[in-house]
Amino acid sequence: MIERRSSRRRTFPLAFFFAVGLAGSNLLAGETALESSPQTHADLVELGESIVAQTSEHPLSKRYVGNRLNCTSCHLENGRHSEAASFIGIATAYPAWSPREKRVITLQDRVLNCFMRSENGTRPPQGSLVSIAITTYITSLSEGLPIKMNPNRPLGPNAVKPLPNTIGKADPARGKQLYEIHCASCHGDDGLGNDDEPPVWGDQSYNDGAGMSRNEKLAAWLKVAMPLDDAILTDQESADIAAYVNEHSRPRFELSSHLPPPDQSGIYNGVQPD
Ligand code: HEC
Numbered sequence: 577m578i579e580r581r582s583s584r585r586r587t588f589p590l591a592f593f594f595a596v597g598l599a600g601s602n603l604l605a606g607e608t609a610l611e612s613s614p615q616t617h618a619d620l621v622e623l624g625e626s627i628v629a630q631t632s633e634h635p636l637s638k639r640y641v642g643n644r645l646n647c648t649s650c651h652l653e654n655g656r657h658s659e660a661a662s663f664i665g666i667a668t669a670y671p672a673w674s675p676r677e678k679r680v681i682t683l684q685d686r687v688l689n690c691f692m693r694s695e696n697g698t699r700p701p702q703g704s705l706v707s708i709a710i711t712t713y714i715t716s717l718s719e720g721l722p723i724k725m726n727p728n729r730p731l732g733p734n735a736v737k738p739l740p741n742t743i744g745k746a747d748p749a750r751g752k753q754l755y756e757i758h759c760a761s762c763h764g765d766d767g768l769g770n771d772d773e774p775p776v777w778g779d780q781s782y783n784d785g786a787g788m789s790r791n792e793k794l795a796a797w798l799k800v801a802m803p804l805d806d807a808i809l810t811d812q813e814s815a816d817i818a819a820y821v822n823e824h825s826r827p828r829f830e831l832s833s834h835l836p837p838p839d840q841s842g843i844y845n846g847v848q849p850d
C-alpha cells in the first residue's frame with residue numbers, strides 16, 4: 577500500500593494485516609478470519625474508519641468498489657469535516673424515510689446504497705463485516721447526540737445546505753474557465769485526477785445515479801469543500817463549475833447491475849430479491 581497523504585489517510589490497523597495474513601491473500605478468507613476473530617467495539621470503529629479512508633483499496637471493501645473513489649473523497653476527513661458531507665450526527669436521523677426507495681431505511685441501508693452509486697460498485701451484503709464496521713464507525717460520530725429520526729429524507733442534521741435558488745442560471749462555459757483556474761491543477765485538465773487526487777469525471781468517477789451527479793448537489797458540496805482546504809467559491813461559481821463537471825461522461829447507473837447475486841444480497845431495502 578502506498579501512503580499518499582499521510583496527514584489525511586490512516587493506515588490499516590496492524591491487527592488487520594495480522595488477521596488477513598493468517599488467512600493468506602484470499603480476500604474472502606480475509607473476511608472470514610476477521611469475522612471469526614474476537615472484535616471489540618473499539619476495533620470495529622477503527623476498522624470502519626480505515627475502510628472509509630481507503631474504500632477502493634482496502635482488502636475488505638475493494639471488491640465492492642467500481643471506481644477510484646473512497647468514502648472520504650466526498651465525506652472529507654473521513655466524515656469528520658463539519659460541512660463537507662459530514663458524518664457527524666447522521667446516525668441520529670435513522671431509521672429515516674427515503675423518497676427514492678419509498679420506504680423507511682436504516683443507516684446500514686444508506687451506507688450500502690452508496691456503494692452502488694457514489695462508488696459505482698456492488699452493494700455489500702447486509703450484516704457483512706464491511707457493512708457493520710462502516711456503520712459502527714459512522715454511528716460513533718453521533719455519540720451522545722439526541723436521536724431525531726428524519727421522517728422526510730435520509731439526511732442528518734449537518735447535511736450540505738442547498739444553495740439559494742436566487743442565483744442565476746448555471747453557465748458551463750464560465751464553469752470551464754473557473755475549473756481551469758481553481759481545479760485543474762489537482763484534478764487535471766482532463767478531469768481524470770492522478771495518484772493523489774480523484775477523478776471528477778470519466779469511467780473511474782461516480783456514476784449518474786449518485787447524489788453528486790445532480791448539479792445542485794454537487795454545487796452545494798463544492799461551495800463548502802473545494803478547492804481542498806481553501807473553499808472560496810461563490811454560489812454562482814460553484815453552480816457554474818458543477819454544470820461543467822457534470823457535463824462530462826461518467827458511468828451509467830442501472831440498479832440491476834449493482835445488486836449482488838440474490839443468494840449473496842441479504843435484504844435490499846426491506847425486500848428479499850428473488
Ligand atoms: C462521489 C461522492 C461520494 C462518495 C464517494 C460517497 N458519498 Fe456518501 N454521500 C455523498 C453525498 C453528496 C451525500 C448527500 C446526498 C444528498 O444530499 O442527498 C451522501 C450521503 C451519504 C450518507 C447519508 C448522509 C446523511 O446525512 O444521512 C451516508 C451514510 C453516506 N453518504 C455514506 C457513504 C459511505 C459509507 C461511502 C463509502 C462507501 C460514501 N458515502 C461514498 C457523496 C458521496
Ligand code: HEC
Pocket residue numbers: 584645648649650652653755758759760761762763772773774775776781782798802803804809817821
Ligand atoms: C489542492 C488540490 C485540489 C484542488 C485545487 C481541488 N481539489 Fe477536488 N479534491 C481534492 C482531493 C485530494 C479530493 C479527495 C479528498 C480526500 O481524499 O481527502 C478531492 C475531491 C473532489 C471531489 C469528490 C470526489 C470526486 O473526485 O468526485 C470533487 C467532485 C472535486 N474534488 C471537485 C473539485 C473541483 C470542481 C475543484 C475546483 C473548484 C476542486 N475539486 C479543487 C483535491 C483538490
